[in-house]
Amino acid sequence: MPLYWLPACFSRRSAGQQIPAPDALENWNDARPGEMLLNRLQVIYLARHGETAWSLSGQHTGLTDLPLTKRGECNARRLGERLKGLKFARVFTSPLQRARRTCELAGFGPRAEVDRDLVEWNYGDYEGLRTEDIRAKRPDWQLFRDGFPGGESFEEIGARADRVVGRLRSTEGAVLLFSSGHFLRVLAARWLGLKPQDARYLLLSTASLSTLTYEHNPSEPVIGMWNDTHHVSQQCLEEAK
Secondary structure, eight states: OOOOOOOTTOOOOOOSSOOOOOOOOOOOOOOOTTOOOOTTSOOEEEEEOOOBHHHHHTBOOSSOOOOBOHHHHHHHHHHHHHHTTOOOSEEEEOSSHHHHHHHHHTTOGGGOEEOGGGSOOOOGGGTTOBHHHHHHHOTTOOHHHHOOTTSOOHHHHHHHHHHHHHHHHTSOSOEEEEEOHHHHHHHHHHHTTOOGGGGGGOOOOTTOEEEEEESSSTTSEEEEEEEEOTTOOHHHHHHHO
16 A cells, blocks of 8 residues: 655644644664655654454444454554564553554563553544444534544643653654554644644554654654555455455
């Protein structure tokens, strides 16, 4: 599958909430051939969890703690192969089992720190519903415009993402995060200084790998790579049948 690169429309603009300016970071991950990595600048690796029954069916999975499917476990191992040889100063995972299990199968379980700020968006009244179920009652509903009644607001998930960004920028060296799709999309938006709603432009597949980094210096946050699924294997689909 192709990589999804940041479109030109993502010029930096105010997001309504100020993220602390990052300090210059000296330590950096050794670049591997073919990686779009920038020497001496921090890189944050974002790993979305593997497939679950609800990600397969399209149901909104916030705080419901679902296990990985057999194919999800297979692709979590493939993700580990993709990450092999890379060095990380710290590894963090959401406490939800779909992220923790992906982290374990990728080979990072023993050293991973659980960060409760990495849990998925709280979808409130829409937990477990598909987009078509919601639009049967609200035909004009849009996730990144209307949000989730009874769930986490844009301001709340944005503040949570900002706390993570602050911790990342206070860490020297590369960091690896295991979390869920919508939260990682909001995290990327806030890394860039964009509003949480701008995460609508950033699609993420299960078991994908993405990176956040800087262009020339820490005052220029960018997306280095987005939604890389080259490691996801057709063999996993066959094994799951």
